[in-house]
Amino acid sequence: MRTKVRWMDKIVKVIKGTGFSSISAQEIEILEQYLYCIDKNGMIIKRLNPSDSQYNQTLQEAKETNKLIALEEGQYLLPGFIDLHIHAPQWGQSGTALDIPLHQWLDTYTFPLESKFNDNMFAEKVYSHLVDTLLAHGTTTGLYFATIHEEASYKLAEICAKKGQRGLVGKVVMDDLEQNPEYYRDKDTKTALEDTESFIKRIKTLQPEIKQGVYPVIIPRFVPSCTDQALEGLGELTAKYDVHVTSHCSESDWEHGYVKERFGKNDAQVLNDYGLLTDKSVMAHCNFLSDADALTFKKQGTAIAHCPISNAYFANGVIPIKKFHEFGVEIGLGTDLSGGFDPSVYSAIRQAVISSRMLEDGVDTSKSPIERSTTDKSRITVKEAFYFATAGGGESLSLPIGRLVENYAFDAQVIDTRTPNASMPIFNDSEPLEDIFQKLLYLTKRENITSVWVQGEKIQK
Template sequence: MLVRGTFVHCLHSSGLEILYDYLLAVDDLGFITHFDPAASSQSTQFLTNTNESPEQLPEGSFLLPTFCDLHLHAPQFLYQGNGLHLPLMEWLNEYAFKAEERLDADPALARRVYTRLAERLVENGTGAVLLFGTINEETNLILADVMHKAGIRAFVGKLSMDQSSRLSYVEASAESSLDAARSFVEKIKSEYASPGLIEPVITPRFVPTCSDVLLDGLGDLAASQDLRIQSHLAESHDQVEAVRSERGDEDLLVFRRSNLLTPRTIQAHCTFLDVPSLSQLRECGTAIAHCPLSNAYFSAEPFRLREALDQGLKVGLGTDVAGGYSLDIMNAMRQAVVTSRMRQGSNIMNSGFESSLAVDWIESLFLATRGGALSLGLPFGCGSFQVGAPFDAQQISLWDASTRVGMGALDFFDYPVKITPEVVEKWWSLGDNRNRTSMWVQGIKL
């Protein structure tokens, strides 16, 4: 595959790169083998040595790395957009547990829900997703199968929970939960050994639903096979208080004692963590899934995003469906910036200090792409365009050159239009899935 045109990516949180008239080559395994200016001697020689003619991106289009969604509850897609009037612990009992239990009891419904979810993810440019499933192995194997057929990088977690306020939705014991987790890991590794787009994730739901015995066992399992880990950490006032009441400690310390805070761990939310607690996560190498939309509904505290970035923590974005009502990472980007701006204003009003707590749109684009890939520990170069990286890309089309009409919600009044930072910002602010005209994961067009 050969493509010539404009490429946009963020190698660092503060830097947007717009690369005009570049030539990119992808091999049969889906990896980038050449990436240089089309007019360079290297590109000239490359074209001389190949019989293939490059595909020219249309005027008004650019390629961008696909988005990474670091936190999504797949079964909760069933009731996306409902129940957000309740506090977290009530919401779980009234909506989440019931929906997950329903899908566990109805494999056909699970496949329908997950198939539509996969379609929506592709529509919204999500090429890699970290998924919470249910407690039933069969339902999670269906989820993995659907994501595999859709061509998405999916990291699938079978929920582990041996404690629950809903007696019909809980595993019988810590031992049976650990056995089920081991079985799921083995089956995923066996079924999807190549090309490796589907991987298992150790998934204690959160501290209130897991005994210490279960958490310790999951930590040992993850360490023995170098597995990814995901959970929720310091998400809401009622959840934090429940852990303090039941465990006499903070959930961060509970996870750390069980060896569940590692460089392969992604913890969602973390809104009730202060700066010293964030430092502990950095020491562990643990990443954070920032879910600004659901945080606005379920947390009394905004996430300290600026402080986390300044400390060098790995951070990406999550939609947190169905705690967040939108599957579109673009909405998560915008909400992350809005929340940070509100924090900045509050900081000035309350303390008089003007040190910035805000993040800008470029930083949010980094979080949605390269930051998410680094947080997930994806292969070299994911979330960017580099030789040796997998070709995970989405084509963004801003206007129709033949009609000079902007696509979707975009309008342009001066032609010709060059793809500048201001034009990319306009897309960031106003664009939607109508601007996404193609998508590839590991070099395969979806």
């Protein structure tokens, strides 16, 4: 009589297929025909390769108990992507007016649009479409800016919960009377802080019901939009509730200069002084971070959400992301909808590589190659960009996500390289899997993503 695999009773499904996962920023695991054994909580409790002694028996038992889900030929498994910077209400203006300065773009397009989210029906329409779109592009976790409206912000968290995406959502604070338009700002500082605390409590009440997790986030939009009193109060709420924090930090010449003039120091130091840099904090952009700022991030455990596409439009510079990562700062990727026009993290991966190479090589062709290139090695590889989109994002959020390894949530996307109308140029059955990995990152379109899993649950597309 065959002895059963002792832990199979805990398994609700077994996924079989070839996948890729980061070991580090420089190295990936090629997981050829691995088994991922997933429990009722959606966690990978066992991962077996074909040479493991229990592989064949586990595979047989999974077949016999109808727990096996096997990828087809030409299909590959990647971890779900983690998008660390999404302006959810801006989805409706994606691809609009990216050729004008940031301040003008905000005043003419963004703030008028965000003000409409006092209408919950409008919010539900936009947010539902956005979450569906992100899931279809392989984004299994999103860190969201909502608006100043508590009810609409809560609606976004509910939609993430209902549709199966892991959502980290915050009500945005904008209370400074001089820096925010009259039609779109918090009523006053007291109200902004009370609404933020109420939002945190409501999300915490919702949390036990949600398998994949929803999390409240404290969000000062950025330092210029907040009074000193608001920043102080948000820091106190951060300490009181131990929740995630996100904001913009030293994004552009204007923001960086404004904060320095107002406080006599950089954004990072101001945020740190108010208790807003913690190991659960993610700061977007950070293009003008000084070395001292980066070391403060490292000390506090604060991460950078690198947004290479929107940086190209609005940041006035290319962030030396490789240098900051080598400093020991945690790095993830963000699409920055809608300053970034594309909801796909694949595009952010590609642009991160492109921007880093332009930073290293220089862009002024009137200079000689030696004169126009930077002195440091700034370029990143596609492996590093993939790491930022997956494992780095999980580390940035202090959550066990972003890797296809044991004791991590099974968040994954299945990529079909043979999808009609989007097939990839793979003509050799013996093509190295590392080459196929690169093709997946550079060539995958929405049509290639045939299924998405979050916390062990297949999302209905």
